[in-house]
Amino acid sequence: MPDLTPDTIHAATESLSRLTAYLRNDPDPDQALSLVEPLLDEYTGLPVQLADTLRALARTVHHHRPDTPHSKEVDLLLRELRTAAWEQSDQHTLHYVLDDLRSLYARKSPSEPRCGSCR
Template sequence: MPALTPDTIRTLAETLADLTDYLRKNPDPAEALALVKPLLDEYTGLPVQFADTLRALARAVQEHPDTPRTAQGDLLITELRTAAWELADQHTLHYVLDDLRDLYGSSPTSEQECCWCR
């Protein structure tokens, strides 16, 4: 694995910003859903990965010998862990994506039939 640097993480954030900009241009829904699908994967999507990242950060800070043992430090670590739980709860967004894909695939045609054709 290549070494992680602030620049590699910044590139990731910029890629997400590019995706957001692209989605704001109203692309084809099928293409938009395909682009977002990896981000909302049940096991490896952003909610799960970022929750794991926050938990790992909390553990790294808490276990580091130079971390001050104060009530404020404990509170901040608890806030990281709470945020991680809240993010992990969003792992079910892949169901929303599935439902949107189904909805888009079964959307009625834009042409209205006359009353005799229904």
């Protein structure tokens, strides 16, 4: 695996920006759900990955940086990172929302009126 750089992380965030722009253009719901599904995967989706990243950053600053002064300010910032990580972890259930949306969309009768782009 190649080394990570800020550019590779920027490329990932650019992909998310492109997805958001795509979704704002009212794509087919099936396509939209399939594109968002990997982001909200229960085990590997963004909420879980971001939570793990925030925890790892807090650990790195706390344990592996002897040149970082340990002060109340640093402790508070590390606590904020860890709190944010827990908040992100709580979002791991968003994959159920996708399941419910997919289910509702599939149950929709073909005779029911739909938006103009879905007809």
